Structures are given as structure tokens and as C-alpha cells.
Amino acid sequence: MRQGAARGALELGALGVVFGDIGTSPLYTVQTVFSPSDPHRVHVSSGNVYGVISLIFWAVTIVVTITYVLLVMHADNDGEGGIMALITLIRRRSMPSKRRTALILAALGIFGASLFFGDSMITPAISVLSAIEGVQVAAPSVATIVLPLTAAVLIGLFVLQRLGTGAVGRMFGPVMVLWFSVIAACGIHGIAGNPSILKALSPTYAGAFLFGHFGTAFFSLAAVVLAVTGAEALYADMGHFGRGPITRSWLFLVFPAVILNYLGQGALVLADPVHAISNPFYLLVPAWGRIPMVFLATAATVIASQAVISGAFSLTQQAAQIGYLPRLRIDHTSEERAGQIYVPWINWALCVAVLALVFTFRTSTALAYAYGVAVTGTITITTLLFFYIARQQWRWSLWRVIPIAALLLTVDGLFFAANLTKLPHGAWLPLAIGIVVFIVLTTWQKGRQMVTLQRARDEGSLREFIDELHGRKPPLLRVPGTSIFLNRGKETAPLAMRANVEHNEVLHDHVIILAITTLPVPHVADADRLEIDDLGYKEDRIYHVTARFGYADIPNVPSLLPLVSAAGKEHALSGGKISYFLSTIEIRRGNTPGMSRWRKRLFVATARLTADAAEYFQLPRESTVIMGARIEL
Template identity: 40%
Template structure:
């Protein structure tokens, strides 16, 4: 399929505008209700970083805390400007796939010349895999860091921090089955209140120490790194905690539109974050001997301090919610593009296609997050495991963005290379700065990412081998039509749908059915479901019908990777093509694969065994396509890999 390439921005173009018009997904204006909703969903993760980011920087910076505070605040501020504002808001967010963002959106825009598992695609898949580590760690560190605020209010609460964090995490993941729409209405106002609180707390401290504004000079941060070359890695490894969540800005773009996300960043999130980080640093400059977390130190004390803890807990829950739903969306895209085994997908909203719930994935994330809280016991310990996943995904996004600038926007190398190399150098610098954390917990996201990447590659390669096996047994459908016209096959009333992996030849299930029964329904559909590299296919363009003769029809149903196929709904659409079918009186024929080892498939023996296990435990295609189980007949399909 050919994709329409976004227009390449000319020199001097207003980079606040999308090449698709206003925002690339059809929303003409960023009305403030949409902006508030975007703030609630998109900036939850990055908005809760002040709870721990500057404190971790100070811990990893030797020497005077006052000098360290000034330099770290400068590094954090300019990281927010370069990574979030310049890279993601100004540039990467423009690389949308029909309005949808995220690393899989860019993967779907790959050049046709690239093979399915070439080196660039493997690198991008590795970045996507690391997002699962981020999805596991973010709820744990966010909730735990907020719960630790109770200790600053009164040390008597210290024994309750871990039980409280685990209870909140359990409740959060249990509530996912209710759907995000149940609580989505309060996300925006709560996060706006949170960012306003950050701004006010920071501004109060800045007024008392205006000299902290020297941190706005990037030379202050560079001077800190120059004066502590040995601690260079530790400092940058902590600074990156301030930009976690930048990938969510891009991934959730399709829900709100680019203008709403940009306006929310410039008008609400960035001012609140910048003021708070500067305010924390200002407090440390005045109180260099106070070793408490500067975020809790600048907050109100006593009963008002409890209110801040409750607000921070609410903000972290929202941050976790955004990342959980993002992981759900990422997984559905991977399933649709053929990189992940089918899982159960439940739609929790009739109005919003993107509101989904994946039970198995949800409880795996929930169990993993609770285990991390119990295993690491503090947000500081978890911070060591955090940066690798985030920076690895950022680097993969930079590579994918380069492919878009060159092959979709057709930028010349002289424009694309310097920009993308700059992005990649910053990403890899942050990634390298986090590698020394490997033994302290950095191995965890790499282990999770490696496991997910192995599943993706094995599943994709295994499906390709299955398809190759099916094509080897292909029989021209005209031979079946000829048999029908010669009346050698008895016809019975009703409609039969035979699922076909490719839009040509004869489905193996149909051949087995004719061999066993020598009869056929009067209406026969050879149905192929094709998932293409765009988010959604317009309804009027989604179905192609071809009359093969003899009551046989070939139907090709096209879906985007954000769509969910549904068999009965599809059959209802065929009336517009002259095929009158009663969906309730239709029989669906599927192949049931049985993987047999010992074949000549181009896979390692361990990959064949892993694919067999994945195939056995993947959700059956009949369930994934929403077909009633009492209308299904399965035919055995032994495949020797």
C-alpha cells in the first residue's frame, strides 16, 4: 500500500503547525477543554518527576550542595527545553501517521525496500520493547515517591509507606477494567491544580533567592559537569529523570491533536516544572546542610503538608494511568502489525475506540509493579532502574524520525543528518550515563525489553514461516469454481466464511472441508483481513469484493493498526456490495495450527519451541475477531517448522 507523505517543512516554516493542517488528525483548533484533557493524560508522568529528579541529582553530585543545586537546575531546565520542547514538541510530533503518534506509528511508515526484520526495524522494536520496562517501573517509582512524602510530614508514617504504595497500585490496576472514561473527567483539572501548585511552591523560593535565575544560563550546567568529570555519568543519569514521559507526549498525540499538546506544554506544564525545579534549587542554595528531599522541604508543613502528599498521590495515580493505557495501546498496535501474539482486548467505551483494557497485560504490569516496590523498597533505589528504558526508547525514536525525514518528507541529507544526529547524540549520552546503573537495577528494564523483543521477533518470523508454508500448498480457486460449475459438489443453504491469510488462492480450510464433505454452502466468502500501515481505514474504503463465480466471493477487509476487526460487523457491510447475508446464520471456518518441530524453517531450534508455546497460548483468532463461538468450525492444520 502506498502512503501519502507529509509535506517536508520548508526553511522558515512555522513549526507549531502540522504538515496536515492544524494538527494532523482532523481537529481544527485546540480548544481549552481539549488542552486540559491533554494535560491530564499526556503530562502526568513528566509532571511527577519533581518528586525525585532534583533530589537524585544532588545525591549523585559531590561537593557543595549549593553549587550542585545551581548546576543541576540548569541541566534539568535545558534538558526540558532541548529534549521535550525542541525534539518532541517542535519536530518529532510532526512525524505523525494520519494524526497518530508513537514509535509504532513511525514503524508502520517504513520504506518498502526494508525487510520485515532488518537492522533499523530491530532497533526500533528494541526501543518499543523498552517501553514495557518503563510501563512497569513508572507506576512503582511514582506511587512510592509520593507515599514517601508521608515521612516528611511525620516519621511515624514510615512503616506505612510500602503497604500504602502496594495498596494504591493494586487498586489502580484493579480499576482498569472499569475503563479510563470513569475517571478521565477529573484528570485535567487535577493535573492543572498540580502544575499550579508546583509553580507557586517554586516561585515562593525563587523570590527569596533570585540569584537562582543564573541557572537559566546553560553555562552553569556545563560548568558543573566540567568541575566534576568523575561524577559526569552519575549527574546526567539523574538529570534524565526529569524528562521521563516525553515519549508519552508523542504516543498520545492521536487522542488530542498536536496543537492541544503543544499549548498544554507551553502554557501549563513547562512553566510549572521550570519554576518548581528552580524553586527547589533556590531552597538548597539557602539551606545547603538540609539533606531532605528539596521537594518536600519547599512544601507546607503540618496538616497542609498532608494535603500536598494527597495531591501528589493523585498526580502520580494519573501519571500511572496514562502510562498503563499507553502500554495497552502499544500492545494492540503490535498485535495488529503482527509483532505480538493475540491477547484479549476489551473495549471499555462505546464512543472512544482507544479506550481498551487488556486483562492479561494489566495484571502482569500490576504484579510486576508491586514486586518492584517490595523488592527495591525506596524510590531512590528504583531510580537506578529507570533511566535506561526511557533513554533507549528516545534513541530509537530519533532513528525512526530520521527515516521519516528522509523517506517520507524527502529532506536532503544536509538537513536531516545534522538535526537527527544531534538528537541521537543527546539520547545516547543520556543512555550511556545510565549504563553504570546496570548492577544497581538498570538490568531490569534491559531484561524486560530483551524478553519482549525476543517475543516480537520470534512471533513475526514464525508467522512469516507459517505463511510460506500455506503458499506452498496454494491451489488456484478457479479449479474449485470449475468443480462447482460441473455440479460435482453438492450445495446447501446458508453462508460459509473461510478465513484466508492471503488474498489469493484457496484457503486450506476450504480444501479440507471439500475433501471431507463434498458439499458447500450456496454463498461462500473467502475472507482476508489485511492490517495496513495506517492508524485507521475509512469505512467506505475498508472492503473490497470480487465475484469469483459459482457463489464464491473473495472479500478483502482492510484495517488500520488502531482498528479492531469484527466479523459480524464486517458481514453487515457486505449488503452494500450486493451480498445479502444473515450474520447470525453464517458459519466461519478457521485453521487450527499444530506446530510440529523438525522442519526446515529459517529459525533457531529455541525459536521454534518458543513460537510453538506462543501459538498455543495466543488468543484464538476466532475470539480476537469477535465471532460467536457457536458459529465456528475449526480445521486442523499441522505445520512442521
């Protein structure tokens, strides 16, 4: 009984977080396909309606159910999903002979992750705007409040991010259960009025439309793909809820509900082609229920937006921990759930970008033109990386990989190509955002490598430094207490420790040189957390400790002290006051070869966003000493 309740709670939570984006796609997908303002609109006719609804059904089936639920979600990184999981799987398990290919695919994956930032800007804008546009259907006289009301809802959403989603999160699941139940009921009502729409479930209608009217159908794919926006969330949130709950929620509630609603909208357009295309989602709702539906849709789209914003926070944290971004200030908004984080800089950058999108594009239909490129790009890259893993790591045979990969990548490629036709109409925006983010990520990684090399030269060998200390005559003065010097690794000496010895000629009774290592796995168990080395001179009471964290772990240094004691070094922490020492680096642009001048400027500018190291590692301010140095690139 208890196990069933826990499983039900996970499925309810998955409904509230995972399916918000894809579950609100019926708000704008069919409307966008037939929109008169679309330069490549599909004209309403019986054959076109059947073809479009059939394409939507098979797009959702192939991309979401087959690609993600049945295939990609099996490629988990210790239970974690998302494109970052695929990147780390490729980097961690690639054979030496395939190293170059693995690096190229990892770079492609980073570009896919970069496109997600474009998605995280457009999703809140189009979702909330499309929901509030229902006011125009229910009460046309107050249509002028749509943009101000949308802006107010979005600002409120971003303001509330700092409070976390703990209390609100418990409401997400029930709201989405109500949402899916209502849109399914509306769909059934529409189907009952014109049951012939059920013929669209046959792939012959999708095939006839695609191949019989390829010019029209190809351009329609740019709007049809809106039905699968949010597919990446199924995979990205797998670590929070597990494959089973997400799969069951999709197959038994979400998939049937959205398909019933699409069929109902198709039936309505068949019955009233002139009037219904203005907003088939809201016109499918009985007149008495449209105002309540506006409120329910707004709640559902806020939830969808919350999921994408939280995903941007998580992606930022993971990118920083594997070396593609500087450490940003991260607030943990829940004591119970480490994954609930708030990144202020990202939050307000997204807020400005989302509001700019709303007031620039002004309608959800116009925003839809810009929406598909980021989504289809990420899906295509995810599919490609999955089949590389399936072939190289799982040893799938070629006869198994080639036909499945060819089918799925052809579908993904058609969607991506169709969305490229929208470049002059706004699709350039998420692509440009993705390119800019990709340049920032790769520039930071390259610049960080250059800084690391120069810093290693300045720090010198740790072994040689310890040998010098051991052989020093007279011995260095030791004072009561324990000092913890944070360092980058085990090869070089901490700059702060070297400066302390050279200028103050003193060390504490016990010294711990602590290196934080982020592994390409989401979590590391406490039993595997530490590696302790006395550096060959046990009597010197100087220890090197390597602390391993996963990219989804919180790098809390004080929390390591009980683990150090448990590892047999309790005497090192029982001598009184504990002091933490940090080495900070000021980076200046110089003439070091290896990076163009404009990328050096970008690297230095990005470095200014770096969060305070003491705050990042959660060091107590009153016990932390910071020493600085300068490096020129």
C-alpha cells in the first residue's frame, strides 16, 4: 500500500512538472497551422484538416512516445536524464580510438543545451500569452488588456522564483490533473459532434497530406512541431521522478488527453471552418466555461513556464560544475530537496528577455514562428547522441540502429528544415540565442583551460613544496588550530598556502589541502566522497583531501568535516579553531597566444559574473581568509 502511494505521488508530481509544456501545446498548435497571418498558412479544407490532425497525432507518437519514452529515456546517467546526461555518458565512456568523435558529439550536445536557453525564453512568453488570449474570445471588449495582463503574470512568476517551488509544487499535480481532464472532455465533446475526425488516426491521411501536397505539408510542419514542444522535459526530469512514473503518466493520461483535444479541435474546424480557425482551442469550450478556462489555462501555462525556468537554473548549475560556465550565485530554496535552486542572474536575464519577446511579437501566433527551431534542434541532437551511445556503448547491431535511426532522424530533420523556413519571420531569434550561448560556454571552457595552465606554473609542484617544508631548518612555526586550503587538485600547491608560508612564515598545527572534483555523474555517495593522503609525511600533519561531488550535488565544504573525522582524521579537527583559506585570481587580457582578442574580452567579462567562492562552497565568512593573485591571458 505504501509503495503504491509513493508511486502515485511520483506520478502526480511528474504531471505537475514534466508535462506542463507539452500539455499546454493544444492552446496554440492547431490555431497556428491554419492562421491567416502565417505566410505559409494551410488553407482550410476537409483533406487538409484530416492531414494536419493526422500529422499532429503521428508527430507526437513518433517524437515523444517512440523517441523519448521508449528509447532515449533508457540512456540515463545514474538515473539522471537530459542532454547533459548524454554528453557526460559520451565523455565518460568513450574509447580512446573514438575520442575525437566523442569530443565533436559532446560539442554538438553543448550546442543542443545552448538551444534550450532559447526555448526557456520563448516558452513562458508563448504559453502565458496564448492562455490570456482566451479573454479575446470570452470577452472581446477587453482585448486591450491581454498584453499588460500577460506582462503582470510573467513578472509575478519571476518575482516568486526566489521563494522556491516547495509549497506551490504540491499544487502543480492536482492542477494539471484537472487541466488534462478538462481538455480531454472538451475534445470528446468536439469529436461527438463530428466522429469522422477519428479517421485522422490512420497514418494514410498523414502520408497522403505529406506526399500528396508536399509543398503545403512541409511548411505546416513548422507549426505541427509545436505539438511536441516540451518533449525534452520528459527526459530532463527523469532524475526527479524516474522513468516508470513519467512513462505511465504519459501513456495513461497526458497522451490520450492531448490527442483527444487535437481531434476535437479538428472536428470543430471541419464543422465551422471560417469561424473556428480564429481560436479553435477556446471555441471548443462551451461559452459558459470560457472565462474559467482562461484561469485554468493561465495556471497550467504558469506551471509549464515554471518547469522550463527551473530547467534553465539546473542547466546553468550543471554547466558550471563541468566547466562550461563560471560559478554563479545559486540559492537553495528547499532544505529537503537539493534540486530546488534559484539562480538570480539567470532569473532576471530570462525575465527581461521574456518580456521583450511578449511586447515585440505581441501575439502567440507570431511567437510560434520563432518557437520551433530551438525545440527541433535539441530533439535532433538528442536523437543523434542516443544512437551513437546505442551503437558504441550498448553494442546495438547496425541492422538495428540504421533503420530506426534513419526513420527518426528523417522525421526530426524534416521538422528542423521546415522551421528554418521561418528564419525571416522570427525563427532566427532562438537560433541566434543558441549560438551566442554556445560561444559563451565554449569560450569559458577554453579560457578556463588557459588560466589553469598559467596558474599551475605559478603554484608549482605540491610534492616539492611539501618536501621543502619537511626539510626546512629551523622548522616552520606551527600555531594551534586547523587550516583548510581550497585547491584545484593534487599536483600544485595552493597559492594562499604558499603566500602564507613565504610572507607569514607560519602554519596551523593541522593543515588540510582540499580539492573539489566534480565528476560526470549526478550524485556521489558519502562512502565514495573522500580520498585522503598524508603526502608521505604523516608527522607533518599536512593532509591532502580530494572531495568528489556529482554535477547535481551541492559543494558544501563544512559538511565534509564529519566525513574527514569518520575517515580516521578526527584529531585534525579537534585542535580548536578551523580557518578556511581561498586563493582568488584576477584575470586580465594580455598577449598570451591561444585565443582571439574578442574571445579574451568575452572571457574576462564572463569572469566578472563569478559568484563569491566562499558563498559558493558555503564557507563561514567569519572563518575565511582570501588571498589574491593576477593572471594575464
